[in-house]
Amino acid sequence: MMGLSATVARGIAVLAILSPFSSTVAGPVQKPFLEVPPSAFQHREDVKNIFIESYNAYRKFAFGHDDLLPISRSFSDGRNGWGASIVDGMATMRIMGLDDFFNEAVDFVGKIDFSESQTPDTTTIRYLGGLLSSYELSGKQHHILVEKAKQLTDKMAFAWETRNQTIPWRFVDFSTDTPNIGTSNIAEAGTLDMEWSRLSLYTGNDTYRRLAEGSVRTIAGLTDPLPGLAAQGIDPATNAFVGNYITWGGGSDSYFEYLIKYARLTNTNDNLFADTWHTAVDSSIKFLLRTSTVGDHLYLADRDDEGKIVHISSHLACFHGGNWILGGKLLNNETIVNIGLELVEACWNTYASTATGIGPEVFEFISRDSFQPSDTVPNRQQRQFFEQHGFFITSSDYILRPEVLESNFYAWRVTGDTKYLDRAASAVASFRKFLRVDSGGYSGINDVNDANINKGGRVDDTESFWFAEVLKYLYLTFDDPDHISLDKYVFNTEAQPFEAPPAKPVYGSGSPLPPKGPYTMKVAGAPLPAISPIPALSPNPLGIHD
Numbered sequence: 001m002m003g004l005s006a007t008v009a010r011g012i013a014v015l016a017i018l019s020p021f022s023s024t025v026a027g028p029v030q031k032p033f034l035e036v037p038p039s040a041f042q043h044r045e046d047v048k049n050i051f052i053e054s055y056n057a058y059r060k061f062a063f064g065h066d067d068l069l070p071i072s073r074s075f076s077d078g079r080n081g082w083g084a085s086i087v088d089g090m091a092t093m094r095i096m097g098l099d100d101f102f103n104e105a106v107d108f109v110g111k112i113d114f115s116e117s118q119t120p121d122t123t124t125i126r127y128l129g130g131l132l133s134s135y136e137l138s139g140k141q142h143h144i145l146v147e148k149a150k151q152l153t154d155k156m157a158f159a160w161e162t163r164n165q166t167i168p169w170r171f172v173d174f175s176t177d178t179p180n181i182g183t184s185n186i187a188e189a190g191t192l193d194m195e196w197s198r199l200s201l202y203t204g205n206d207t208y209r210r211l212a213e214g215s216v217r218t219i220a221g222l223t224d225p226l227p228g229l230a231a232q233g234i235d236p237a238t239n240a241f242v243g244n245y246i247t248w249g250g251g252s253d254s255y256f257e258y259l260i261k262y263a264r265l266t267n268t269n270d271n272l273f274a275d276t277w278h279t280a281v282d283s284s285i286k287f288l289l290r291t292s293t294v295g296d297h298l299y300l301a302d303r304d305d306e307g308k309i310v311h312i313s314s315h316l317a318c319f320h321g322g323n324w325i326l327g328g329k330l331l332n333n334e335t336i337v338n339i340g341l342e343l344v345e346a347c348w349n350t351y352a353s354t355a356t357g358i359g360p361e362v363f364e365f366i367s368r369d370s371f372q373p374s375d376t377v378p379n380r381q382q383r384q385f386f387e388q389h390g391f392f393i394t395s396s397d398y399i400l401r402p403e404v405l406e407s408n409f410y411a412w413r414v415t416g417d418t419k420y421l422d423r424a425a426s427a428v429a430s431f432r433k434f435l436r437v438d439s440g441g442y443s444g445i446n447d448v449n450d451a452n453i454n455k456g457g458r459v460d461d462t463e464s465f466w467f468a469e470v471l472k473y474l475y476l477t478f479d480d481p482d483h484i485s486l487d488k489y490v491f492n493t494e495a496q497p498f499e500a501p502p503a504k505p506v507y508g509s510g511s512p513l514p515p516k517g518p519y520t521m522k523v524a525g526a527p528l529p530a531i532s533p534i535p536a537l538s539p540n541p542l543g544i545h546d
């Protein structure tokens with residue numbers, strides 16, 4: 001048996017070298033000379049006003065806590081109680097020019113005490129991402145933002161318990177600096193490298209980057225159930241996948257998302273990240289793409305532990321269209337861009353088809369190979385809905401998630417087709433009509449397909465991604481496309497933009513060169529710093545003490 005696993009390991013190494021793709025991350029992303037029509041600016045102001053009124057409700061009833069409860073006019077603390085809405089929302093304040101809110105947030109951040117409570121998931125993307133993005137967007141003058149980011153991450157680094165551990169434990173108890181042992185997933189373990197490498201850049205301590213990158217490298221080096229498509233569960237004690245479940249939805253999503261974004265953010269010379277992303281996309285095209293028997297909508301299915309296709313998708317998964325459009329552009333691959341645009345269509349259809357004009361949390365669809373054991377057999381009502389719309393709803397709530405509008409933003413900036421502006425405007429109108437409550441806050445709803453909200457009921461929670469993501473993507477959709485251009489910034493998975501270095505030129509491939517500078521930052525008024533490519537990580541050991 002020992003011999004066999006050694007052979008397998010050598011086989012993997014060879015496969016990695018013979019990767020079918022040699023990806024250069026360089027293509028320009030946005031449509032050149034793109035402008036918004038004059039009508040967009042009114043919509044942009046509408047979005048800003050929604051931010052102001054819902055953030056004021058947060059300030060009035062929940063300031064310093066994580067979430068506003070907009071109906072009970074109270075708060076909840078599901079994200080450590082460090083003021084998630086403030087830290088997650090502060091880059092949006094900066095982008096919208098809401099400087100009073102922003103300065104208040106900077107003062108607040110200076111007083112956060114990270115020495116208590118556990119870290120539930122998403123601490124990196126919301127807190128660390130929010131701090132570092134805000135630091136950049138405000139001209140790198142508020143050093144307290146980096147100092148707090150460092151305090152926070154030095155705590156999170158205890159998730160690597162031993163010197164040889166490459167995948168972090170999922171939770172750390174901040175009062176004792178000890179990790180909670182247990183299974184993790186590739187989204188948790190693989191969605192750190194953008195933020196932690198930024199922290200290394202601003203602190204000069206390369207350990208953060210090495211730890212985060214090492215986790216991704218370990219995942220990318222395992223034998224996948226399908227090429228490039230890592231399984232969802234992972235055990236940090238053994239570096240082995242737990243089960244074989246494949247999805248672009250929750251639990252896996254941002255691992256795939258960051259492979260291509262990290263390559264672009266760092267301009268790394270190591271092709272591992274972009275190649276693994278392309279391999280994942282290629283396998284998804286071959287094995288997961290499905291067309292609905294009604295409407296010919298294009299979906300990415302899941303694949304269960306036994307290798308059976310599950311005809312399911314979700315609001316969370318709908319980031320994929322935007323990610324494929326971005327990655328396809330970076331790799332100069334129009335096939336991937338075009339499939340991405342079709343995925344955007346199908347996700348938007350989940351909004352366009354409901355009574356509120358807002359899409360559901362989870363939905364399923366029927367394609368020619370449907371009715372596998374893992375598929376829901378639709379009831380009569382769902383069947384009728386499918387016959388009209390090409391999908392059916394299996395979780396009908398909307399909890400202020402961004403992904404459909406996020407992908408819509410990418411589709412707009414890349415194609416310049418004004419239908420994406422119309423869709424964003426339609427979503428804004430639906431939000432105002434169906435989500436606004438008397439406190440001035442915005443609530444989730446239980447049934448997106450019931451326009452009688454009082455009957456379906458509301459979800460009494462405004463999670464921080466309403467401020468960080470939904471309103472930022474909507475605002476930027478209607479804003480001057482040069483503001484936070486996709487050729488100059490890479491968004492983390494919580495919509496926190498990071499400055500990207502000028503894209504690497506492509507040599508000898510016949511591909512167009514990326515646009516020439518000047519790379520000036522409109523927001524902060526400061527020139528973009530030269531960010532040198534970060535050298536590749538040396539192999540193990542990955543000690544956290546350098």
Ligand SMILES: *[C@@H]1O[C@H](CO)[C@@H](O)[C@H](O)[C@H]1NC(C)=O
Pocket residue numbers: 153154155157205206207208544545546
């Ligand atoms: C760099 O960060 C790591 C992780 O938090 C820490 O253990 C180490 O002491 C830091 N190194 C320096 C020189 O500050």
Ligand SMILES: *[C@@H]1O[C@H](CO)[C@@H](O)[C@H](O)[C@H]1NC(C)=O
Pocket residue numbers: 162164165166236237238239
């Ligand atoms: C790391 O080292 C410890 C102690 O030597 C060992 O028990 C553990 O199995 C190792 N973990 C991995 C992931 O190699």
Ligand SMILES: *[C@@H]1O[C@H](CO)[C@@H](O)[C@H](O)[C@H]1NC(C)=O
Pocket residue numbers: 278281282285333334335336
């Ligand atoms: C673009 O990507 C697709 C999917 O992986 C692949 O089949 C195709 O060969 C690529 N096209 C080019 C021009 O590289």
